[in-house]
Amino acid sequence: MTDERRDPKPDDRADNSARNMEIAQNTKENLLKSQEYLAERGDSLSEEERRNILAKNQRRMESIRGHMEEAMEELEAASRPPEEP
Numbered sequence: 001m002t003d004e005r006r007d008p009k010p011d012d013r014a015d016n017s018a019r020n021m022e023i024a025q026n027t028k029e030n031l032l033k034s035q036e037y038l039a040e041r042g043d044s045l046s047e048e049e050r051r052n053i054l055a056k057n058q059r060r061m062e063s064i065r066g067h068m069e070e071a072m073e074e075l076e077a078a079s080r081p082p083e084e085p
Helices: 016-044 047-079
Strands: none
16 A cells, blocks of 8 residues: 555635625525515415425525625635735
């Protein structure tokens, strides 16, 4: 057996902001589809189904907010000059 050592991948955060924005956008689309579903079929759902969908939508809104904040932090960090050792 060979004992190969692998160096850890460098911390490349170049696309973190864009990735967070994409996740937020996808989550927003899911939220909107869910709201449309509730508007169209909400009367035929059980109370438990409605509560579950509303709870999931609340988590989606929190996720969107978190990813947007993270994207802004990444943009701010990218615009700062590098720290000196």
